[in-house]
Amino acid sequence: MWEIIISSLPSLIEAMLKYTIPLALISFAFGMIIAIGVALIKFLNPKINGLLSIFWKLLRLVANFYVWIFRSTPLLVQLFIIFFGLPSIGIKLPPFTAAVIGFSLNTGAYGSETIRSALMSVSKDQWDAAYTLGFSTPQTLWRIIMPQAFRIVLPPLSNEFIGLVKDTSLASTITIAEMFQVSQQIAAQNFQPLLMYVEVAALYAFLCTILSVLQHYLENRSSKFIKGDGN
């Protein structure tokens, strides 16, 4: 048994390093950029008028539509539309690119709601305090509100990241030889499906455990200010 496990390990790890981890990392990075942008569009109420305010309203409409559509459809269907569907209107994407686009847009939609609610949960009083000292809105966001929101957003965003790592297995359906697909191929050759799928499950668990440890480390660091009784 150990022989089978050990002999399959290099191909699985190769697939993990080549596809699973890059897919998760790149998609999460793009997803967070989208999420922060969308969250700010929904959260901020800039004091502008005329054409600019119409533009802002339009932007908000687009943001709302985007979040709605990606949260109300299955990720697998989204991947199929991007990879198998778009070519019929002339947009042909390589599998890895298609996967990154799908995962990023999906993560961005969920993440934006998480980030927006964290921004809202920081007290309005903090804005008043910053404004009275002369901070501008971007300065207040960056120096006062976001650091406090970060602590709130860390656990739910970690969940989303961990979810994404596992969801990369769906990329196997759009021809990417990521870890799960490789385990399927090996199982088809050595007729050991139980062993192979348990092994790949263990590798996913290993990755996610590293992320949990990282989460705890970041949580401790970012909440060093919550000592004492609070007030």
Add this chain to the structure above:
Amino acid sequence: MLKIKDIKKSFGKKEVLKGISTIFPEKKTTVIVGPSGSGKTTLLRSLDLLVKPDFGIIEFDDLKINFSEPFTNKTANALRDKTSMVFQNWNLFPNLTILQNITEAPIYVQKVNKTTANKQAHELLTEVGLDEYADAYPSELSGGQQQRISICRALAVKPEYILLDEPTSALDPEMETQVLEMLERLSDQGQSMIMVTHNMQFAKNAADKILFIENGKADFDGTKDEFFSTSSPRVKEFLHGISLN
């Protein structure tokens, strides 16, 4: 000198400020009193433009905003720089140390060099006997200590006036005394202050001028001596009510 003319403000249908005019003398302490809900907080927040009045004029020397006319952000910011507010619940930044709470605005808004800003912050902290807490976080301090820090934070941006909205009403009596002593000292040093308070002892000790707000209007505007000896039945009734508490 800070002056306001006919300031009006409504929230929805409710008119909270019904045309208030007064002057806030420089290097003096103006105390604003009045029943709760009368519009004191709204008036104070208007001075710092945390609330934007619907009507009226705020001016400081040759800076002037008439709220019936358009005005630039530049004018608004210049006017806001003249005042800095201290809140009822102090509102320190929980993610920053005590020192950073005080130096954040000088460094990042006013572009004061960091060494200078730190030095000034330590001086302010030393003056109130809290320098040992420079590297602590707000949550490690008592309410009275946090409020004194927030006064230091307001002073650090060197405003012409500090505005205080019931700075001691969330504190127990012992801590209230510490904060009021600090404020009386500032008042003696000639710091221009505008303070909303229910503490008549502070008004008697430190006020130069008293503004009594009732129902969105200034019902009394005069010196402390005039206030405490006024024949106005409404002021008398208010003072009587307060002394019973």
